[in-house]
Amino acid sequence: xxxxxxxxxxxxxxxxxxxxxxxxxxxxxDFTDNSKAESYLPKIYCATIKSIIANALTIKLDLxxxxxxxxxxxxxxxxxxxxxxxxxxxxxTTQNNATRRHPQTVxxxxxxxxxxxxLIVDSVVKDVDKSKLKYVKPNYGFWGVPPNDFSxxxxxxxxxxVFGWARCMxxxxxxxxxxxxxxxxxxxxxxxxxxxxxxxxxxxxxAKKHNGLYVEVDDVLDNSVKSxxxxxxxxxx
Amino acid sequence: xxxxxxxTSYTKILNTEKDEYRVIKTLDLxxxxxxxxxxxxxxxxxxxxxVANELVALEKGSRRLIGNGNFLVxxxxxxxxxxxxxxxxxxxxxxxxxxxxxxxGFSIELLENHFNVKTSEIEKTSQSxxxxxxxxxxxxIFDKISEGCEITDVLASFVKGxxxxxxxxxxxxxxxxxxxxxxxxSLFIKSFQCKxxxxxxxVLLEGLREIGDSGVR
Numbered sequence: 174x175x176x177x178x179x180x181x182x183x184x185x186x187x188x189x190x191x192x193x194x195x196x197x198x199x200x201x202x203d204f205t206d207n208s209k210a211e212s213y214l215p216k217i218y219c220a221t222i223k224s225i226i227a228n229a230l231t232i233k234l235d236l237x238x239x240x241x242x243x244x245x246x247x248x249x250x251x252x253x254x255x256x257x258x259x260x261x262x263x264x265x266t267t268q269n270n271a272t273r274r275h276p277q278t279v280x281x282x283x284x285x286x287x288x289x290x291x292l293i294v295d296s297v298v299k300d301v302d303k304s305k306l307k308y309v310k311p312n313y314g315f316w317g318v319p320p321n322d323f324s325x326x327x328x329x330x331x332x333x334x335v336f337g338w339a340r341c342m343x344x345x346x347x348x349x350x351x352x353x354x355x356x357x358x359x360x361x362x363x364x365x366x367x368x369x370x371x372x373x374x375x376x377x378x379x380a381k382k383h384n385g386l387y388v389e390v391d392d393v394l395d396n397s398v399k400s401x402x403x404x405x406x407x408x409x410x
Numbered sequence: 411x412x413x414x415x416x417x418t419s420y421t422k423i424l425n426t427e428k429d430e431y432r433v434i435k436t437l438d439l440x441x442x443x444x445x446x447x448x449x450x451x452x453x454x455x456x457x458x459x460x461v462a463n464e465l466v467a468l469e470k471g472s473r474r475l476i477g478n479g480n481f482l483v484x485x486x487x488x489x490x491x492x493x494x495x496x497x498x499x500x501x502x503x504x505x506x507x508x509x510x511x512x513x514x515g516f517s518i519e520l521l522e523n524h525f526n527v528k529t530s531e532i533e534k535t536s537q538s539x540x541x542x543x544x545x546x547x548x549x550x551i552f553d554k555i556s557e558g559c560e561i562t563d564v565l566a567s568f569v570k571g572x573x574x575x576x577x578x579x580x581x582x583x584x585x586x587x588x589x590x591x592x593x594x595x596s597l598f599i600k601s602f603q604c605k606x607x608x609x610x611x612x613v614l615l616e617g618l619r620e621i622g623d624s625g626v627r
Contacts, residue, residue, distance in 0.1 A: 400463055404464070404469075408501040
């Protein structure tokens with residue numbers, strides 16, 4: 174079976190379908206055409222949510238496992254309902270309330286930041302070998318969700334630790350608000366949120382509180398945000 | 411060294427050998443073959459092999475002009491607003507607004523040309539035209555004029571609105587240094603509800619000079 178995954182569904186649900194072909198519908202694939210989502214969503218909307226709809230409309234799926242509660246976001250709850258009504262595919266909706274935090278080895282490893290995120294996203298649906306990963310002393314932090322456009326991650330050196338919901342993903346506790354809001358006081362951190370995502374409130378608040386840099390990105394990274402991040406990293410060297 | 415701050419509307423140039431500053435229209439630059447040793451700004455990569463970050467140039471240029479210590483410097487450009495706040499010579503805060511809430515200098519120049527008025531010669535007003543950005547503010551200007559308001563009064567309230575926008579963006583300080591093309595617009599400066607000290611139009615060029623001298627990015 175080809176199964177679309179949204180968010181971080183509970184492990185016991187994923188285990189039930191182990192051995193099948195999982196596809197993360199939150200991902201901006203080369204073939205993802207977000208404009209397809211505009212049949213159901215406003216034109217100005219969260220790019221990640223658009224990608225979920227566009228992927229669900231494009232890929233021939235047998236099942237979607239949609240973690241659509243507060244472990245994902247409000248938008249997720251609404252679009253899971255849209256997909257239920259519009260697609261001829263079974264949809265299992267879940268709320269992941271797991272509280273046992275798994276080690277966040279990838280988030281603190283010496284991998285390039287993009288590679289860290291590739292592994293974090295992969296770790297939702299498959300076992301990732303973390304045995305050879307080495308801890309890196311951080312110079313910077315990146316807080317947020319996996320961005321729609323991963324090129325933002327290339328601006329950071331590998332001495333960057335991951336915080337926010339992405340960290341919750343690796344820890345397999347997507348509804349753990351305490352972990353999501355955890356940051357290191359002394360670490361210059363960029364607080365990232367996808368435009369039109371409610372996590373902007375947390376990003377802005379935490380950035381202000383911890384003297385970090387708040388950035389909001391719609392769809393793909395533009396030059397002014399790129400320059401802003403570069404300047405922040407250089408001025409905090 | 412030839413240094414360039416290649417903005418959306420104007421390019422500021424410094425020849426360090428002659429210590430000579432000049433300003434040309436960026437459209438004229440793009441029609442010429444002129445290239446810079448180091449440049450920053452929106453169109454810098456089109457005319458320089460070495461491109462420096464604008465905010466870093468702003469910080470380094472301000473430090474060169476003000477000295478080390480605490481400062482908040484704001485650069486209001488044609489298209490964007492950016493600021494850097496330093497405390498005891500260490501980074502404190504920064505932001506850069508190039509999209510919503512921007513196009514300020516560009517809008518003022520467009521209106522001055524349209525109405526053939528120099529806003530720096532207009533008296534300040536306490537009335538503010540609530541503007542979220544230059545473009546949206548412009549629609550309000552034409553509405554006010556159609557209601558019979560004096561053009562100079564409307565322009566003064568537009569500039570006041572823009573100053574309020576900048577003031578909120580930089581978190582309502584008691585004092586700041588102003589960089590950019592509006593440094594000598596007295597109406598703009600008087601429209602702030604805090605003390606403003608203009609640093610001139612060539613702050614980023616001073617930053618580029620510092621970057622060139624030190625070899626950092």
